[in-house]
Amino acid sequence: MTELDLTLDGRPISARPGQSVGAALTDAGVVAWRTTRRNGRPRGLFCGIGVCFDCLVTVDGVPNQRACLVTARDGMKLETGDE
Amino acid sequence: MSETYDVAVVGAGPAGLAAAVTAAEQGLRVVLVDAGRQPGGQFWRHPDESVPSTDESRGQHQWRRFTGLRDRLRALESRGSVTRIAGHQVWFLEPVAGAGAYALHLTPTVASEKTPGVPALVTAVRLVLCPGGYDRQLPIPGWDLPGVMAAGGVQALLKGHRSLAGKRAVVAGTGPFLFPVAAGLAEAGAKVVAVCEAGSPAGWARTPGGAVAVPSKALEAFEYAAVFARHRIPLRTRTVITRISGADRVESVRLGRLDSGGRLTGLARADLEVDLVATGWGFTPSMELVTALGAATRVDVDQSLVAVVDAWQRTDVDRVWVAGEATGVGGALLAVAEGELAGFAVGRDAGRPVPDGGTRRLQRVIRRGRAFARAMHRAHPIPAGWRDWLEPETTLCRCEEVTVGEVCAARDTLGATDARTVKLLARPGMGWCQGRVCGFAAAALAVPPGRDLTAADLAPMSRRTLAAPISLADLAGDDHG
Numbered sequence: 001m002t003e004l005d006l007t008l009d010g011r012p013i014s015a016r017p018g019q020s021v022g023a024a025l026t027d028a029g030v031v032a033w034r035t036t037r038r039n040g041r042p043r044g045l046f047c048g049i050g051v052c053f054d055c056l057v058t059v060d061g062v063p064n065q066r067a068c069l070v071t072a073r074d075g076m077k078l079e080t081g082d083e
Numbered sequence: 084m085s086e087t088y089d090v091a092v093v094g095a096g097p098a099g100l101a102a103a104v105t106a107a108e109q110g111l112r113v114v115l116v117d118a119g120r121q122p123g124g125q126f127w128r129h130p131d132e133s134v135p136s137t138d139e140s141r142g143q144h145q146w147r148r149f150t151g152l153r154d155r156l157r158a159l160e161s162r163g164s165v166t167r168i169a170g171h172q173v174w175f176l177e178p179v180a181g182a183g184a185y186a187l188h189l190t191p192t193v194a195s196e197k198t199p200g201v202p203a204l205v206t207a208v209r210l211v212l213c214p215g216g217y218d219r220q221l222p223i224p225g226w227d228l229p230g231v232m233a234a235g236g237v238q239a240l241l242k243g244h245r246s247l248a249g250k251r252a253v254v255a256g257t258g259p260f261l262f263p264v265a266a267g268l269a270e271a272g273a274k275v276v277a278v279c280e281a282g283s284p285a286g287w288a289r290t291p292g293g294a295v296a297v298p299s300k301a302l303e304a305f306e307y308a309a310v311f312a313r314h315r316i317p318l319r320t321r322t323v324i325t326r327i328s329g330a331d332r333v334e335s336v337r338l339g340r341l342d343s344g345g346r347l348t349g350l351a352r353a354d355l356e357v358d359l360v361a362t363g364w365g366f367t368p369s370m371e372l373v374t375a376l377g378a379a380t381r382v383d384v385d386q387s388l389v390a391v392v393d394a395w396q397r398t399d400v401d402r403v404w405v406a407g408e409a410t411g412v413g414g415a416l417l418a419v420a421e422g423e424l425a426g427f428a429v430g431r432d433a434g435r436p437v438p439d440g441g442t443r444r445l446q447r448v449i450r451r452g453r454a455f456a457r458a459m460h461r462a463h464p465i466p467a468g469w470r471d472w473l474e475p476e477t478t479l480c481r482c483e484e485v486t487v488g489e490v491c492a493a494r495d496t497l498g499a500t501d502a503r504t505v506k507l508l509a510r511p512g513m514g515w516c517q518g519r520v521c522g523f524a525a526a527a528l529a530v531p532p533g534r535d536l537t538a539a540d541l542a543p544m545s546r547r548t549l550a551a552p553i554s555l556a557d558l559a560g561d562d563h564g
Contacts, residue, residue: 016134016244016245017131017134018130018131018133018134018244019131019244019245019246020243020244022240023240023243023244023245023246024246026240026244026246026247026248027246027247031229031230031332032229032331032332036484037484038483038484039484041227041484042228042229042331042332043227043229043481044229045232045236045240045248046231046232046233046236046481046520047217047218047232047233047235047236047520048232048233048235048236048237048238048239048240049125049128049217049233049235049236049239050118050192051217051516051519051520052233052481052482052515052516052519052520053482053514053515053516053552054481056515059195060195062194062195065193065194065195066193068236068239069192069193070193070195070196071120071131071193071196
């Protein structure tokens with residue numbers, strides 16, 4: 001199965017077809033991709049099923065997407081950021 | 084505006100799938116709305132069906148029950164008896180004045196994954212709500228570190244994406260769900276250094292109404308015992324994580340011992356080094372749609388807010404039925420039975436003949452399943468001492484970063500005596516997740532010592548004006564069809 005090529009702040013990340021962005025980041029060893037507004041704490045996946053909104057990420061310029069729910073697509077540009 | 088369906092089923096997990104196919108097979112026109120892109124819910128979450136796979140069933144239980152329901156659903160969809168709207172959430176639900184119908188306002192689960200042709204609004208005469216649930220959480224010092232995940236999230240990564248969330252894991256909390264998560268992690272190659280069960284459930288499987296009454300559960304427990312032995316996974320009962328430590332991700336956990344009353348009696352001498360904490364304390368049903376309609380609720384044995392339903396899954400709101408975890412957390416097979424019964428119940432309401440024997444059998448299965456669930460909940464209570472290991476600076480609300488100390492101050496010095504006032508004063512549950520994660524703990528902390536948790540305490544943390552976040556453009560553009 002061909003891998004998909006994504007980037008996280010320009011860094012290459014690969015994903016298997018059908019995986020979520022959050023799963024691809026997990027496989028790449030990335031556990032945090034945003035910091036919180038009040039205390040600047042790192043956050044990544046927590047509930048993993050779309051409930052908690054901890055894993056928000058900017059996808060192709062659209063902010064605040066739940067990484068656990070967004071399906072990885074070839075060429076997708078992910079950006080970390082502050083809440 | 085499009086047609087008004089005979090019934091709208093919300094949720095395509097075990098209960099919703101069973102309800103939708105049963106209702107449609109009675110000849111009712113069904114719209115099935117589901118947040119997921121493919122049916123199965125959380126219990127039967129599986130890899131993307133559009134990608135060829137030879138191991139779709141890996142890590143699953145009761146998988147043939149699912150494929151049977153999915154086959155029926157596909158046949159009904161191809162005949163036009165069921166319209167399935169996948170990847171969409173109901174963000175607002177209301178009766179249509181004078182029309183004898185309900186309006187379901189829909190929004191894509193993922194904004195960038197809009198499906199062409201899906202309406203912003205569907206209407207239906209009857210509603211079957213099968214919203215499922217998610218892991219219940221309690222705050223632990225350090226639980227906001229990356230690498231701490233809900234047990235269900237760890238499971239979702241394994242079952243839905245074949246991703247392993249860590250290499251050295253501890254699985255902790257309470258309830259039988261910890262077992263499949265630990266087993267799944269070990270089978271996928273992680274080292275599970277401990278499963279920490281706060282309860283002491285050694286005897287519960289033998290209690291009347293316990294696992295012995297439900298043979299499939301006893302069989303599952305047997306399978307897990309084999310997996311635990313093969314991977315040398317230590318099960319520590321009456322044990323909790325009292326602190327999670329790390330610089331910018333999880334590095335270690337400290338364990339504590341509980342007495343038979345669930346109070347902390349001592350700490351382990353050495354911390355466990357881990358890179359993954361999978362935790363959960365039973366489940367919280369998704370109650371926003373049930374409470375939005377004003378249906379009667381109660382506090383279940385596990386202290387969850389759940390819908391009150393009659394012997395046919397009907398609520399006290401006209402033409403609204405609820406099935407699955409939202410009537411009481413009880414697992415997938417009970418949810419299937421409730422969904423099927425609700426499917427027959429809406430058929431009966433629509434004047435279809437209903438098989439007497441079949442529905443009586445379902446009602447028996449449900450009564451037995453409920454007795455099993457009660458026994459399970461009693462064996463896996465929230466430990467009485469869960470506040471013992473909290474610190475004032477422990478994060479309670481992860482979204483708004485409200486601490487335990489701030490919530491206790493709202494209660495003790497600002498005079499709040501209920502969750503709603505605590506929420507207004509200290510703002511737990513006011514962020515992105517709207518209290519889905521911290522709601523139970525915030526409600527419990529708001530209750531003055533000595534008073535039991537009531538439905539009135541839990542309801543403010545379960546009610547959400549908008550059941551799913553939507554953009555202002557969608558809000559403005561929604562013109563009621």
